[in-house]
Amino acid sequence: MAEDNKSSLDALSALCKRRGFIYHSSEIYGGMPGFWDYGPLGCELKANVKQAWWQFTVRGREDVAGLDATIIMHPKIWKASGHLDTFADPMTMCKQCKKLMRADQIGDIREELGKKAAGINPAYALSCPYCGGEMTEPKPFNLMFKTVVGPIDDPSNVAYLRPETAQAIFAQFQNVTATSRMSVPYGIAQMGKSFRNEVTPRNYTFRSREFEQMELEFFIPPDEAVELLCGHVCTLADNPDLTGAPQPDWGWEVWHRYWVEQRLAFYRAIGLPEESLHLYWQKGDELAHYARACVDIEYAFPFGVQELEGIAARSDFDLTQHQIHSGKALDVFDEALKNAVKAKTPEELDAFTAKTIAAWAARGKSEEDARAFLAKLYDGKYIPHVIEPSAGADRMALALLCNAYDEETLTDDKGKTDTRTVLRFHPAIAPIKAAVLPLVKNRPELVAKAREVFAALQRRWNTFWDESGAIGRRYRRMDEAGTPYCVTVDFQTLEDGTVTLRDRDSMQQVRISVPDLLAKLDAEIG
């Protein structure tokens, strides 16, 4: 990490502590590595991020339903998902100094120690970066936190804290489909805590052991169903319009790109402009075996360019796994598909069968599997495929804090300079939307008028009342909290009802009537 990046992270984390955004968990007991608490401003920021995501993803759409499932679920879910067998880091221990570390991070640790730990034999890639000692054979360490449910401490009662929210969506797919009156293509979204027993939590709140996810599983028909229904499958080569309503002929590739565009639109809406983000398209050999494509949306944190969100095309892997492990059918039935198949001639169907078998073979799948899939498909049934935009609320909050943080040098009329610390949050996610400031606190009629304005704002938005100190100092305190609007009630207010609206970013002040103020906040915050 470059020195200036490190110092900018230090300045930000100092502000976060000082202004009550983020504290170490259990700080008075010495803290807990990888656990962070959100203070009065931080919990509002994070709540706003989550609410914005929910509004954008669920309430603002007609094709996504919400879910709020438990953190502790049936352990078979993690067998089906693969987490029980493969969600592990390779752990190794130095036989000499007994330090534990991840085998895949030994190089990084050595590099970080570099200057300090001269004299260590660099010839042995797997020697201890601290003392040069011999390391044990790496063993997989599962990152799921374990617990026991019920009074009997027995292996049969072991359960896990979910390492991701996504699996609950697959496990409840059947219930939600049956009770929401939605049909594929549609999505199920969930926000909530997840837990990963990271060996080395790091980078402030970025890699924590307890964190919050915002995940959408958007279920789509397999391309073969689309082709039978529409006669063709729209791909990116067809240059589809991704800004309008989704179309029935879209194949997975278009749906995947659509969700990438949607997510970028979301980031724009909360104040992370496209220039601040980087799209990383995973290469073929980086993809999970079942994934068709995966894009990481990355942000340039002070500690490096890191993933904010992944958007994966996961095929029908997840529901298929849960169908196998639960023994419950997780396919859907589409009457229109069945009718479309009926309308085909036997020759047309034979051609379709042959084409599909060939396409599956090209992806390394057996003819037997293709035929089993087609038999169901011709009956109107299929297991939906999934596009998964999976974001982290803590990472997003941290990116928003990094993006918002600014130290601005101001020069006054006399040439005296001063540094203003300001968090330039988008109004939609700012913890406090507006502060109401009576110019003086010893004039009851002025304070009463300010109270009226405060009550009108507080009804809809998180509003702060501050009557103590010089007005300039009050503005600066709100700048540090990232409050976009300061509303000052002064003597002119008593005469003509207008207030002074001070903009955080430009520091410009304008006079505005209270109804206009309410309309402005409604337009800019929602």
Next chain:
Amino acid sequence: MAEDNKSSLDALSALCKRRGFIYHSSEIYGGMPGFWDYGPLGCELKANVKQAWWQFTVRGREDVAGLDATIIMHPKIWKASGHLDTFADPMTMCKQCKKLMRADQIGDIREELGKKAAGINPAYALSCPYCGGEMTEPKPFNLMFKTVVGPIDDPSNVAYLRPETAQAIFAQFQNVTATSRMSVPYGIAQMGKSFRNEVTPRNYTFRSREFEQMELEFFIPPDEAVELLCGHVCTLADNPDLTGAPQPDWGWEVWHRYWVEQRLAFYRAIGLPEESLHLYWQKGDELAHYARACVDIEYAFPFGVQELEGIAARSDFDLTQHQIHSGKALDVFDEALKNAVKAKTPEELDAFTAKTIAAWAARGKSEEDARAFLAKLYDGKYIPHVIEPSAGADRMALALLCNAYDEETLTDDKGKTDTRTVLRFHPAIAPIKAAVLPLVKNRPELVAKAREVFAALQRRWNTFWDESGAIGRRYRRMDEAGTPYCVTVDFQTLEDGTVTLRDRDSMQQVRISVPDLLAKLDAEIG
């Protein structure tokens, strides 16, 4: 449980499943006792309950700050709070049939089994209610879920899932006080998941192993500080006005009652009228040793009258415990208090000292403790006392569902009867606020107009679009979901811009302009 109550709970839980309010967790894997998932409508209901609580408790006040702390915290927190040593149920096992049960529930189990398990010897209070076998000596079973943090499975790394959200507030009291610019009296509020490894989870979602709490710790000065500052302590005998702003001379008793009234006001605001609630004042011997008073707000669930929320006056017990166990000072300093002490004559202070020692003695506290307390107090320092309104989000959602559920018999003009199932939610917590229904779906100009209305509503409220089926059936579907308003766009809308607003409860329909509709929803929902 009376038969009709049981059948009303059965009808409610069937509706909850059918309409996507509540599902068994991990249902396709056979479920997990004590774990419940919220479906598309349920998660909106619960989110609305939480948002209403947060607005009422935090954003709508100037004397409460929010916190969002981790579920896994330092294990010493649970030593300090007493949970590690005493948060346990007495477990016993039948030596014959090996069934495990809570020793304190054997009587209940026997009663429930009553009719079925005739022939069991009722003479032995501790014999197995299932087989009459001999029970083992009851042993305490701690209800906290255990886990291990970090890669080394060692007792020193054992941690717990929080059994309540309150303790994080005490652990972060110092940080929040230092960074929020608030001073006592003020409160810290938190919502979030808690976990209790209940031996026998029961009563639908009421007693779950994973549940969500909404807790406020409101910190007040000890009465002795109030007396020094104000010259007297206001008690309930003074008949204070509890509906206005809190006053500096309030003693703990008034603060406690104030919060009981506030909580009742909250329940009114979300549609649980005072008649539906019962206040249970805990008797002296039911109170925890440190508690001064505790009121349970109870609701008549179909399975019995049960606690929704407890409001406890917890003295300075919690912060004192954390001060002892962390070694960090958790007292606050009040300049005005120090000055008030300075302004007293030595005789006045001596009299105050004598009076305080006598009062403490009457509560069984030593002179030494009283003097240590006074020495700090005369220096302007004290450990705040706490009033704790502690509510459960799942219980509240369940009470709201029970309260809202209604089966209404309708008789039409021809005398034909019909049963209407309706959830009479208060608009503030209804999952869907309004449905927009184009009268017909095959008239583009009518659908386009309905889309306009839909967009205007959806921007601020969770709004449902439904264009399929007869209008009467669409109304009924919304009745079952508890949607207070149905907005029908018909041919007259195209002429004069008015829509039909149909009220869920009265089923009355009125014509209203779209701006009036928006104003009405703003007034009734917020």
